[in-house]
Amino acid sequence: MSEGSESRTPEEIEADIQATREELGNTVEALAAKTDVKARAKTKASETKEAVSEKLSGLGDSARGAAPESASAGAQQAAQSVKDNPEYVVLAGAFAAGVLAGWIARGR
DSSP states (O other), X not given: OOGGGGGSOHHHHHHHHHHXXXXXXXXXXXXXXXXXXXXXXXXXXXXXXXXXXXXXXXHHHHHHHHSOSSHHHHHHHHHHHHXXXXXXXXXXXXXXXXXXXXXXXXXX
């Protein structure tokens, strides 16, 4: 014992013991939580699921923002793309005609 311990009252000693017990209880709880692999895995899985859900929600919102509002708007958008880039349409048509000609020639 140290010299100062004799001058403490029993109430002070009891309060010190109680504080030490609480601190020890918190330490034991923290260690138990760290060693509970199943609970930690569930927590991590839940956190990951929430993060993925948030990302998917954000992707859905951006996809809805980029998509045309209706079928007619989509058709207008496609028609405008053809008007803006007619060479790609001609190339795609030539490729399709070549594939069709090859398919017909092979069938005979």
